[in-house]
Amino acid sequence: MELQKVSDISHQEFLDRFYNPGIPVIFKSASKAWKANGLFTPDYFRYHFGERQTSVNDQTCNIREILNWIENSSPKDPTPYPIKFDIPSQLPELMSLITPLGMNYAEPNWFESKAFPRKVFGSSIELFFGGPGGKFPKAHIDLFHTNAWITQLYGKKNFIVFPRGTG
Secondary structure (H helix, E strand, O other): OOOEEEOOOOHHHHHHHHHOOOOOEEEOOHHHHOOOOOOOOHHHHHHHHOOOEEEEOOEEEEHHHHHHHHHOOOOOOOOOOOEEEEHHHHOHHHHHHOOOOOOOOOOOOHHHOOOOOHHHHOOOOEEEEOOOOOOOOOOOOOHHHOOOOOOOOOOOOOOOOOOOOOO
């Protein structure tokens, strides 16, 4: 299945053409709603958050180390994936740069409702780092069987997605 790529469509058009029939889609410019659009680069994270730490395969690493690791990643010797940060707890300064979370398309955001308290359900706002050759170890359905909303702000990533009702 070839994924459609769209720019500047209305929320209602997104619902009618893609969400309601369950068709995966790529938005080419949705992140323009964010202050972070064009801002997040490896140098940005090194400068502003280089010492922030997360766990990678039971080892504590900071962003500077992770970015150096990624720059040396290759398909034959890949960086572990995923390397992730929970934005609200580990990089809360980013929250103001990535609002509105749904970029005016993924509305309503059920994770912002009282029905999904973060203390019980955790965060769905994560920053992933990865390099060439890194891949998720298995096909999966996202947390709580929710729709995946992935925003690629730097680099590129390959995805395998399935329309609703397949598999």
